[in-house]
Amino acid sequence: MTRFALAGFGFRAAAYHRLSRALPDLRCVGAVVRHPQGRELPVPTFGDLSDCVRATGPDFLITAVPRTANAGLISEAVSLGLPVLAETPPATDLAGLRELWTEVGKSGQVQIAEQYLLMPAHAARRNAVRSGIIGTPTQVQVSSTQQHHAMSLIRGLLGAGHATASVRAVRTVAPLLNPLDRSGWTDDEEPRPATTTIATLDFGDGRSAVYDFTTNQTRNLLRSRRLLVRGTHGELHDDTIVHMPAARTVTRTPLVRRQSGHDLDLNGFDTETIALGDRVVYRNPFPGLRLNDDEIATLTLLSAMLTWVRGEGPPPYPLAEGLQDQALALAVEESAETGREILTRLEAWSC
Known part of the structure; x- marks a missing residue:
């Protein structure tokens, strides 16, 4: 135990x-x-x-x-x-x-404890990108989650590692309804000022990213969550991949989630797999527990920590990775606050 x-x-x-x-x-x-x-x-x-x-x-x-x-x-x-x-x-x-x-x-x-790349949809997207179906990733655009979480998605999907970046960011404020927060429905019918931060990050070697986040976007269902990965041979847009499987042939291939419990499926409501065509790119490691995506990711992280502590598996997400995510997030905030381009540097944890 x-x-x-x-x-x-x-x-x-x-x-x-x-x-x-x-x-x-x-x-x-x-x-x-x-x-x-x-x-x-x-x-x-x-x-x-x-x-x-x-x-x-x-x-x-x-x-x-x-x-x-x-x-x-x-x-x-x-x-x-x-x-x-x-x-x-x-x-x-x-x-x-x-x-x-x-x-x-x-x-x-x-x-x-960075769980976003372990969420079923993001894990499936990363596996699809790593399969080479869109070639070499060149740009990631994230509009779903904030700061360090978004930087983890950007780096993980782009393969940017600990590369330095030039960062430019701006902020705007506009009224927006906020129907949901961590506690549930707010029942607030009055739009409140919400801040949107948009940033570009240039990692060099043709690799770049766009960060777009509005206050409480992770829970506000009035703002969609979008993810785009552009590559040399196609792109992934949310759950659809555009690519060229053969000469003079461009196709759209969806990422399809097998979700049990609908209609006459009596197995119970659960995520089973996510497939790209005939290839499974994600399989729920905890079938039967009826977990939502964040719970699956968190339990996956806990399980990885358990095996690592026992010396039976790789480290889940080393400190250096979390520091790099936060360093990039801080560069975005600094650029948005000052209006200046921020150049990150190679830090001691990256050497």
Whole structure:
């Protein structure tokens, strides 16, 4: 049995606790909650990480705390010899990213809880792109999620690695209804100011990206989510691929999700596979659990962390990758705030 502890018990931490129950050889043994505010939690609580480690002996820690506290907890856990799966982002600013790498980078004990490339649709898209069907990716356009999450999608689909980038960004503000937030329906019928940030990133060697995000776009169903990957031999637009399978032949091939539970399919509502023509490019690793896409991605991440801690699998998403995502996100924010082009540099975690 592998044991883990949580730092924090908010929205994300509660999701980790709930989903961990689906893995029979993983158990949450405690939570570090410095301000419980009278809540009764389903695990023992501690006011200090060292107390939690002494009392419960976890094999790893998941940090799900405000970003201002994340870096400190990561460093403390590493000093206690504890592997960490840290919620995003790992630090608030560029100086904090660099300091965190100096403190714990060489330990190899820190993974980042970046789940977007593990979501079924994105995983299928990445597998399709990697198959070579659109040739070499040259541009990724993301309009769905914010900051570091979007940068992870861009880098993962473009294959940009840790390349430096020139970043230009602008912001506009316009009224928009906000019918849904994390708590559910808002029942607010009055449009409120919403900020849209649009950025271009040039990674050199013909590789570029476009970032487009509007406040609360991840939950606001009045704004669509779009993803485009352009390549030398075609492009992927959301769930359709345009390519040339033969000379003088251009075809459109959809990514098709096999979703059980519709009509007279009595197997229960579940995601089974996503196929590109006759080729399965994604298969749900947790059939029968009836999970939504974010839950599948989060449980996939937890499962990968479990096997890595046991020495049975590769690292899920190393600290260097999370730092690079956040560094690019900060460059976008800086360019939008100052109106200047921002040139990123090769950082210590990329060397």
